[in-house]
Amino acid sequence: MAKYKFTLKERRDVAEGTMAFVFDTSGAPDFSFRAGQYVEVGLENPPYTDEKKNHREFSITSSPEEKGIIMIASRMRDSAFKRSMREVPMGTEFAIEGPYGDFSLHENIQRQAVFIAGGIGITPVRSILKDAAERKLPHKIILIYSNRTPESAAFMEDLEKFEKMNPNLTVLATMTDMENAKNPWEGLRGRVDADFIKNNIGDLSNSTYYIVGPAQMVSGVGAALESAGVSRDDMRFEEFSGY
């Protein structure tokens, strides 16, 4: 698989405990990806190390239309690798491998796409929704975006913007832990279980379901969809192992 060296161009907070990283890809005109794919991101001489490896997988959260950069976003836990990512200076060279994966929007425009993203699982979905809005794709798309609290929900403003740009997109965000929230929330509450899915999507047939996030969330939502009557053949999964 292709290997690249991309330098860090920008780093910023995008939610509580969550940072986005932008890499300069302009020196590699052959690098391309499909919305929804991921890359392996590594540091050759990180300032901090532990017994774990010096690379992690991250979904690309920018869209293919954005030329000369890619953006990823990460939950910033206290592992040596994440500490290194947080502290290395701008211009640091990262080793990037990929792109990998086939978590991409289906082609059949007669089928609705239902994305169910848990927390940081929004990263590949942001790329797909941005791409759909920019290329004016005709697919009907519903996003169910589940977070514990509003302050931990990354990219909410961007998602609202894509919804305004794309008449075929509906964004349904839900919070599962408002008791511990700092920011107010007027929208949906509660976990994504079989009742939530039936109440908010209505007719469950003729849709392809894309479930993405930490492994436990992915298996829980897969089981909920199954008990709501959705066939496993109509589900696609992207598990963020390591959480």
Ligand SMILES: Cc1cc2nc3c(=O)[nH]c(=O)nc-3n(C[C@H](O)[C@H](O)[C@H](O)COP(=O)(O)OP(=O)(O)OC[C@H]3O[C@@H](n4cnc5c(N)ncnc54)[C@H](O)[C@@H]3O)c2cc1C
């Ligand atoms: C396809 C894919 C896309 C991802 N996209 C994102 C993203 O966009 N944003 C994001 O924040 N995270 C993403 N992740 C998760 C990310 O790669 C890290 O695993 C996660 O951020 C935890 O890293 P850490 O340094 O915080 O934790 P640590 O626990 O210090 O390190 C996690 C490391 O432990 C190992 N590990 C632990 N559990 C497992 C397991 N169940 N299976 C395999 N290895 C394991 C791995 O070596 C992993 O690198 C993705 C993972 C995958 C597989």
